[in-house]
Amino acid sequence: MRTKLQLLLFALLLGSILVDGATQHRRKHRRRTTTTQAPVEDEVMNMLEADEIAEQDAEVTVEDGRNEVGSKRQGLLRMDPCIDKHCDAGRVCKAIDDDTAECVCVDVCDEEVDPRRKVCTNHNETFGSDCEVQQMRCFCNSGDARCRSHKYQHVHVVYYGECREMPECKEEDMADFPRRMRDWLFNIMRDLADRQELSSHFLKMQREAETNHTLRWTNAAIWKWCDLDGEPHDRAVSRHELFPIKAPLMTLEHCIAPFLDSCDRDDDHKITLIEWGKCLQLNEEDLEDKCDELAETKNSDQ
């Protein structure tokens, strides 16, 4: 749920900045980026609120349950072999006996009535929700009869919303894209600082970016690159790790996919910090790998 919220937040921020990014001149005064309202953004906002309400409800239910059953329940929980078991997306834990548990495919995904929950896959096929995509992949990788076709063994979400015809990324848009992307990263970082959602290390880099013109774009670029390099934390951003900036933006920004592809210059499916800097048209000398420290503060935050 948290990750989904973060994705939506990302889309929201991008919507607010990139939608009018081309016409917006550099702001003289600090202003929260979320004040610009675009229709897309409203939609994302509504969805975000709905999620938050659902999450609060879920928490209340859990607490109620705990209060009712009390200490007896705690004893039972200790016996549950699913307690420490982590299952991948599309799978849930199932207890076999007191000591054994296994991950099995999600049996039924929640019915999604909201069309905005639909997703488009790498086969350019609309699925009802990301749960249904993960579930289908699970079926096809575990010999389940509900697997509709072999091709779904590697099915994954490419973007949110129904599959549609993607307008082409025009040459002049692409030419301007690195600048807008840099601007956007800087604004996202500033926004997170305003919301006090940056760790102290990130915050220091953000303040540097505000005061030192040389570091304005580079610090934001470094921060985002470190942030994207999640699991595995190997100093390279894989295609999979690009998902959080790609999937929510594809329908808003037609140049995001070709832009991100262009970052991987040697086509080894990994984007190094130098490659990232180059495609954002930043100076190589200014880019310093500050991720070690970032990773530490990030981990201690979580």
Ligand SMILES: *[C@@H]1O[C@H](CO)[C@@H](O)[C@H](O)[C@H]1NC(C)=O
């Ligand atoms: C993907 O599907 C949509 C909707 O069916 C269609 O309009 C579009 O042309 C398709 N795109 C590709 C690349 O086939």
Ligand SMILES: *[C@@H]1O[C@H](CO)[C@@H](O)[C@H](O)[C@H]1NC(C)=O
């Ligand atoms: C800005 O940052 C650069 C790179 O770290 C540094 O060399 C320069 O001295 C800084 N300038 C100011 C005014 O602090």
